[in-house]
Amino acid sequence: ELNQRIKPRKRIVREKPEPLAVPEATNQCWSMDFMHDQLADGRSFRVLNLIDDFNREALSMEIDLSLPAERVVRALDQVIEWRGKPQ
Numbered sequence: 716e717l718n719q720r721i722k723p724r725k726r727i728v729r730e731k732p733e734p735l736a737v738p739e740a741t742n743q744c745w746s747m748d749f750m751h752d753q754l755a756d757g758r759s760f761r762v763l764n765l766i767d768d769f770n771r772e773a774l775s776m777e778i779d780l781s782l783p784a785e786r787v788v789r790a791l792d793q794v795i796e797w798r799g800k801p802q
Contacts, residue, residue, distance in 0.1 A: 738769040745774065745801045747791075749782070763787060765794055774798065 738744045750762045763777040763786075774797075777790045 741767055741769045741772075742798055743802050744768040745794075763790060765790065 736744070744767075746764075746766045746768055748764045748766070750764065751759055752762075753759045758780060760778060760780050761782045763775070763782055764773060765775040766773055774794045775790050777786060779786070
């Protein structure tokens, strides 16, 4: 066994990322996110959340055991029909 000194690794200095854009009015920017959890019987379910970033209002929540792409598109179309497209 050799008693060689192990050099510590140099830390990589990263540049600061640009700050996120803050919306100035409602219906300017939306966020879409999927969450999942498990029922007591072991089946998992998914939740699609559509949120207005300005006032953090939940525009839509779709909950089901599976959310195919057609259902996601339908949920988006319903919210666009109700609120109009975000800018």
